[in-house]
Amino acid sequence: MENNNTDRSDILRKALEEIRRLKKKIEDHQETLFEPIAVIGMACRFPKGASTPAKFWKALQSQEDLIGPVPEKRAEYALGGAWEESPFLKEAGYLEEDIEAFDHRLFRFSPREAERTDPQQRLFLKVCWEALENAGYAPDSLRGSKTGVYAGVMLMEYMQQLASERKLTAQFEPYDVSGNGFSFMSGRASYFFGFQGPGITTDTACSSSLVSIDQACKGLWMGDCNMALAGGVNLLLFQESTALFSSLNILSPDCRSKSFDAEANGTVRGEGCGIVVLKKLSDAEKDGDHIHAVIKASGINQGGLSSGPTVPHGPSQEILLKEVWKKAGISETGPDYIEAHGTGTEIGDPIEMNSIIHLLPKERQSPVYVGTVKSNLGHLEAAAGVAGFIKTVLALEHKKIPGNLHFNTPSAHINWSESCIEIPRNTxxxxxxxxxxxxxxxxxxxxxxxxxxxxxxxxxTAHSQEKAAYTSRKWPFRFSARSQSCIRDQWIAFVSFLKENEDLNMDELSYSQNVSRADFKEKQVIWAAGKEEAIHILETALADESDSIPVDGLWRNSHDIPEAISSEGKNAQEISFSDTIANPDLEQRVFAGWIQGNAINWKSYYRGSGLQKINVPNYQFREKVFGLKTT
Structure with missing residues (x-):
């Protein structure tokens, strides 16, 4: 009996020691498990031509008002009768482009399928493509990868219009399912790009896209994916939804979001799409990705039993901020800047701001700046969170805080006297x-x-790869598209980009162009030592409408490759960029091999180069308009 008790005690002691060991191991690995998430790419289509992060930033820092009247084409869908003079329908944050335009051939849609597919899904696909290019990944290079897609969306106006049509025609289309079901928003992107990570669509109304970014972070932390695309989309297809929202008394009759101001009287609707590309920080650094900013912590919760199902709940907001700030290690001081939800409603703004004030230390010496992108472009609903996210990443990267529009007299319902908050009126x-x-x-x-x-x-970090000092050399720029006319579209965009941007480094420009381009049937390369030479080559080629006259510095096909470039020596697929530093002519073999059909892993080719991804023009879509037929 005594031996049994001794054995039992020994077992319990060893079990407790093992529990302590495992607990310490978990604690030691917590920091590694929940390491920062790197933002390595961004793309957006926002109102009034803010169609790239660079254009969006320009609009933000110059404090542009991106609200405007209903586009002429969409005026035909306007509500008549009693709604004809409604102030809520006069203006909103509308995209400048035709939202029904789509490159159906590129995205492998039949014309009928494109017509029956929600423009929100089509726009989401386009912006995913542009986000991958921005991150420095050719959109066709990630098939079979553990890449996740996390999409936020909330409106099903197109599906409702199709349902109304079916009542009249009694015809059922299979594309109405795949083109409009919310699950296909992420599913279609995963299918098209060949991703095998999670494909998850979220509808939490106005927080959908930021919830999607949070879910993407968790997917990366848990190992569900190695890279993730996250964001949301929202289009104002028909005015019935605006009329419906106006019944909630949350829309401004002035069609402006006067966030935090004494004259705040509601929000204004807006449309757009934003996508960010995310990776664990250690993976992004190892892969040599350009890192715009890092996510330190994220979280979500629910308002629970507030005074109404659509009324914000201050205590829940406060709990969430407190928890996320603690995870991020800033609970003692708070952040330097807060991109608030800030709808501009008389109830919502004071609840949000007073919750923030309650959390911030009153003795903080430096101010905490608070702003909201809704003052510029309206409330993008399912895409609102990602719009604020991209704005904030750009602010961190450019080291500037954009001014908040329509803030003149601070709201009397916000406890400003006990806060260290400032609303920036200017950038x-x-x-x-x-x-x-x-x-x-x-x-x-x-x-x-x-x-x-x-x-x-x-x-x-100090140990980051240093860029080599390159001697004078010709730099390659590869262009690929479905047809020669599409190639010319790329040339036009590239020439315009070169003329608009000063101080471009040819090495980084070449690298950025080459790693981010998908491969198509038509493949061409130009070779230029400087910006002016590149412009001259492309403008000379553009002047030849026959596309047949030889242009010095342009390889249109295998016949343009100099005979001196032989197939002897290293195989083109075995050459790396580091091999070309001492012998730049080796690079010609690589690009000659690519034109001749070799599959080149461009990320591997440039690995260790120390070159940084910079902005280059996105692929130029060849679009046609696909919309519902109106009678």
């Missing part, structure tokens, strides 16, 4: 401090789901 320099710049983004759903994310500026 400010983001002054450095002893710690990296930090920012937080909030997005609160109409149905109560709240999301909050903390970002931090990315500081390059």
């Amino acid at each position: 400010l320099e983001w002054q450095p401090s002893q710690r990296p710049r930090t920012a937080a983004i909030s997005s609160f759903g109409l149905s109560g789901t709240n999301a909050h994310i903390v970002l931090e500026a990315y500081e390059t």
